[in-house]
Amino acid sequence: MTTEHGAPTLDDVARAAGVSRSTASRAINGGERVSPEAQAAVDDAVARLGYSPNRAARSLVTRRTDSIALVVPEPDARILTDPFLAGVLRGVSEGLTGTELQLVLLLSRPDERPGHIARYLRSGHVDGAIVVSHHRDDRLEPELSRSHLPAVFVGRPFKPEGLHYVDVDNVAGGRTATHRLVERGCRRVATITGPLDMTATLDRLEGWRAELGEAGLPADVVAHGDFTAAGGAAAMEQILDEHPDIDGLFAASDLMATGALEVLRARGRSVPDDVKIVGFDALGVAERTTPRLTTVEQPLVQMVSVATSTLLDMLAGERVADEPRILTPHLVEGETA
Incomplete structure (x- = not known):
């Protein structure tokens, strides 16, 4: 139903409900300081008139x-090529199904000044944020810690005090991967890390070192990658040039493991006979390698589900636990170790 002027207005709703315009506005925009009788009258008027609130005006209220x-x-290219980032985007989007919330994707630009994204979040453009793949110097942690914006990190912050986050136990994951290599007889175990300004990298590296230390084996063959196949290939070239005697490799992501596999194949090294490999992620890449990659599962679906539901609870004003949710990684059998 519409009025003679076209679409029904807030004044039309107020008249039909027998309440003031301000009462009708409050009832439509959350029901604060509105009696149950007035709320019911406004709800009925909205339904009868087919009124649709102006979202811009609603946001002002x-x-x-x-x-x-x-x-x-x-x-932005990483979103299209990295299965972890693509999985997060898909999972958060699906987690908002059934809500009226829109998803705004914020990516870094090559020419972007440090802190640009943090300033955008602080300026009131969104009601909350999920942060993934953050780095030490992107300023997100201190800005979100000081702000009142509800936020959840996927991945441990460097300074987690006052921040909500969900993560996989990356130290345990690094140990699990390295333990498999050691128990398969490897005695010269290398690792390819991710970027050193990310907590996931540092935690997986710590697990690798701890496991080799307990086994009484050297932990001196380290090359740094960037969680991409190209980065894994370059790191593998470096390792073979400097340490041709390696017989095991823990790659801190499956994409880097695929790059390492290509280099080993080109160098005439057989996997797993000459060099055994364990990756990290189990997000579809390992199933497509030849031989099929042995890897450590990162429970991404559960991580994203927990992060999204936690943020929705925060937006609804519900109390959420201060403690982080840390999920357990598991070895996924393959043919490379």
Whole structure:
């Protein structure tokens, strides 16, 4: 139903409900300081008139944007090629099904000044944020810690005090991968890390070192990658040039493991006969390698589900636990170790 002027207005709803315009506005935008009788009358008038509130005007009243940000401080190309980042995007989007929230994707640009994304979040453009693949110097941690914006990190922050996050136990994952190599007889075990300004990298590296230390084996063959196949290949070339005697490799991501496999094949090294490999992620890449990659599972679906539901609870004003959710990694059998 419409009025003679076209679409029904807030004044039309107020008249039909027998309440003031301000009462009708409050009832439509959250029901604060509205009696049950007035709320019911406004709800009935909205339904009868087919009234649709102006979202811009609603945001002025509620100070809500009905949008949340998925913050990925990485170049846009990584979203398309990295199964972890693509899985996070898909999972958060699916987690918002049934809500009226829109998803805003925030990526880094090559020419972007440090702190640009943090300033955007602080300016009230979104109601909350999920942060993934953050780096030490992107300023997200201190800015979100000081702000009142509800936020959840996927991955341990460097300074987690006052921040909500969910993560996999990356130290345990690094140990699990390295333990498999040691128990398979490897005595010269190398690792390819991710970027050293990320907590996942440092934790997986710590697990690798701890496991080799307990086995009484040297932990001196380290090359740094960037969680990409090209980075894994370059790191593998470096390792073979400097340490041709390696017989085991823990690659801190499956994409880097695929690059390492190509280099080993080109250098005439057989996997797993000459060099055994364990990766990390189990997000589809390991199933497509030849031989099929042995890897450590990162429970991404559960991580994203927990992060999204936690943020929704925060937006609803519900109390959420201060303690982080740390999930357990598991070895996924393959043919490379």
